[in-house]
Amino acid sequence: MEGSNDTLQLLHTILNGSTEHAIIALDFDGRIQAFNEGARRIYGYAPEEVVGQSAFGITMTQEDVNTGRAKEIFDTAIRTGKFEGIVERRRKSGETFPARVTYTVRRDSNGTPLGFVVIARDITEQRKLEQQLKDALAKLASQNRELEDFVYIVSHDLKAPLINVQGFAVRLERNLERLKGAIQALAEKLADRPSEAEEARKAATALDLDAPQSMRFIKQGVAKMNSLIEGLLALSRVNTESNPPTLIDLIAMMKRVEEILTFEIEEKGVLLVVGELPTIIGDQAAVEKVFTNLVENAVKYMPKRDAPKIEVGCVTKGDCYEFFVKDNGIGIDPANFSRIFKPFGRVGQGDAKGFGMGLSIAKRIVEKHGGRIWVESQPGAGATFRFTLPIQEDDAL
Amino acid sequence: MIKSPIPILLAEDDDGHAVLIQDVFNEDRGAARVFRVNDGQEAMDYLYNRGHYTSAVKAPRPRLILLDIAMPKLDGLEVLRRVKADTKLRTIPIVMLTSSDRQKEIDKSYRLGASSYVTKPTDYDGLCVKLRKLRSFLGILEFPQNGGESP
Numbered sequence: 001m002e003g004s005n006d007t008l009q010l011l012h013t014i015l016n017g018s019t020e021h022a023i024i025a026l027d028f029d030g031r032i033q034a035f036n037e038g039a040r041r042i043y044g045y046a047p048e049e050v051v052g053q054s055a056f057g058i059t060m061t062q063e064d065v066n067t068g069r070a071k072e073i074f075d076t077a078i079r080t081g082k083f084e085g086i087v088e089r090r091r092k093s094g095e096t097f098p099a100r101v102t103y104t105v106r107r108d109s110n111g112t113p114l115g116f117v118v119i120a121r122d123i124t125e126q127r128k129l130e131q132q133l134k135d136a137l138a139k140l141a142s143q144n145r146e147l148e149d150f151v152y153i154v155s156h157d158l159k160a161p162l163i164n165v166q167g168f169a170v171r172l173e174r175n176l177e178r179l180k181g182a183i184q185a186l187a188e189k190l191a192d193r194p195s196e197a198e199e200a201r202k203a204a205t206a207l208d209l210d211a212p213q214s215m216r217f218i219k220q221g222v223a224k225m226n227s228l229i230e231g232l233l234a235l236s237r238v239n240t241e242s243n244p245p246t247l248i249d250l251i252a253m254m255k256r257v258e259e260i261l262t263f264e265i266e267e268k269g270v271l272l273v274v275g276e277l278p279t280i281i282g283d284q285a286a287v288e289k290v291f292t293n294l295v296e297n298a299v300k301y302m303p304k305r306d307a308p309k310i311e312v313g314c315v316t317k318g319d320c321y322e323f324f325v326k327d328n329g330i331g332i333d334p335a336n337f338s339r340i341f342k343p344f345g346r347v348g349q350g351d352a353k354g355f356g357m358g359l360s361i362a363k364r365i366v367e368k369h370g371g372r373i374w375v376e377s378q379p380g381a382g383a384t385f386r387f388t389l390p391i392q393e394d395d396a397l
Numbered sequence: 398m399i400k401s402p403i404p405i406l407l408a409e410d411d412d413g414h415a416v417l418i419q420d421v422f423n424e425d426r427g428a429a430r431v432f433r434v435n436d437g438q439e440a441m442d443y444l445y446n447r448g449h450y451t452s453a454v455k456a457p458r459p460r461l462i463l464l465d466i467a468m469p470k471l472d473g474l475e476v477l478r479r480v481k482a483d484t485k486l487r488t489i490p491i492v493m494l495t496s497s498d499r500q501k502e503i504d505k506s507y508r509l510g511a512s513s514y515v516t517k518p519t520d521y522d523g524l525c526v527k528l529r530k531l532r533s534f535l536g537i538l539e540f541p542q543n544g545g546e547s548p
Binding site: 164 | 411413414417420467496497499500517518519520521522524
């Protein structure tokens with residue numbers, strides 16, 4: 001019997017030591033039979049106030065009683081032996097609060113069901129924190145949208161003056177050409193005044209030498225500025241323009257990528273090998289952009305060498321697909337790994353076309369899809385870009 | 398028969414852009430005459446012959462409207478909406494000619510009844526090509542009902 005006393009003592013300690021959890025014993029009619037310290041703290045009743053009373057209308061809300069929800073919970077617990085869920089509960093003050101509850105059928109030593117043990121935890125604070133987190137995320141998302149909007153608008157506003165710089169530079173160039181012609185004609189008419197004719201010829205030569213160079217610099221400046229703006233716009237579009245997720249056959253998609261890049265691939269004589277790829281769910285245009293940008297990047301930095309090759313494939317890693325784009329090109333110094341994913345973060349060859357946004361756009365898209373992207377490489381030893389995308393239930397390899 | 402130039406209304410707040418656009422339309426001497434206004438409000442005044450535009454000679458009904466989107470006072474999309482809501486004006490073709498290539502503005506323009514949407518490229522030659530194509534659209538405007546098609 002000593003063992004039994006110890007067990008009772010242990011149960012008593014658990015009951016009254018559980019101050020964060022309300023532990024209530026009910027009979028099948030819902031009458032309260034035991035009410036621990038945690039229940040006193042959470043509901044605000046002293047055990048003597050409620051033991052023997054029906055929990056309907058005391059700890060349960062009137063709404064749950066009226067709608068039959070309270071009865072449903074009882075039925076579920078009886079039928080399955082247990083009910084777990086989040087319900088509204090009521091304190092002595094009348095205030096209601098969210099609680100995570102577990103109903104378990106309790107039995108006597110013969111196994112005869114006697115009623116329920118209800119363990120409840122007040123999750124008001126947890127809910128508040130969840131709400132705060134939700135609000136903070138919503139605010140962040142809204143600020144991000146505003147920022148993207150800002151980048152977009154500023155980029156467009158920056159474009160407008162470029163149209164003028166370009167357009168009027170061309171007009172000026174044409175007028176200078178006319179002026180040059182006029183000066184040359186004048187020089188010929190000044191045959192009887194050699195020194196003045198010489199001055200005119202010098203002026204025409206100066207125009208001839210200077211104007212094209214000035215124009216070239218203006219045009220180069222505009223083109224550079226334009227490509228920076230286009231880059232910013234492309235980056236901001238990742239977040240401002242998205243499409244609903246669809247089923248994407250990545251093999252078919254890679255055929256399109258190859259078509260888009262036909263010229264570049266053929267120009268460098270690159271062999272593009274596409275391995276087994278799954279069908280996934282995602283923003284088709286965005287996912288295509290990731291593959292296009294990675295392959296384009298690999299082609300762009302491919303040096304003149306024997307058997308240039310780019311391999312694209314996929315392996316399954318846990319709950320993710322891990323895709324790779326592997327090349328046997330010039331490789332990347334590990335010191336530059338983080339830089340290459342930043343906007344305008346181009347490394348090395350200054351003559352490569354583009355505005356250095358491809359990888360940072362790919363990174364944004366991958367992260368927006370819940371994946372991550374990285375590169376493995378050594379200078380001279382080629383580079384392998386890898387990125388993951390979470391496997392979704394409907395994806396099929 | 399001497400044809401009178403086709404009046405075109407250009408609503409453009411950027412002076413430079415207005416000059417470049419008018420230049421291209423003037424290449425085809427005498428075929429078109431561009432009337433330029435600086436903002437959306439002026440465009441509405443022009444179309445209703447009010448304010449500075451009471452004279453129908455100085456502000457003839459345009460056969461084509463070119464609308465920038467980002468303009469002070471009244472933006473291009475609002476001008477488009479108002480013109481298309483007016484039974485007397487709604488038949489005038491409107492081409493959005495703007496530096497914005499934002500998809501939602503393109504979609505909205507077509508939804509509001511724009512005939513076309515042309516983005517201004519930053520390279521001058523590209524701009525000229527696009528504007529010349531627009532100008533060739535005038536050929537269609539010259540024969541709106543009959544005679545436009547060969548028998």
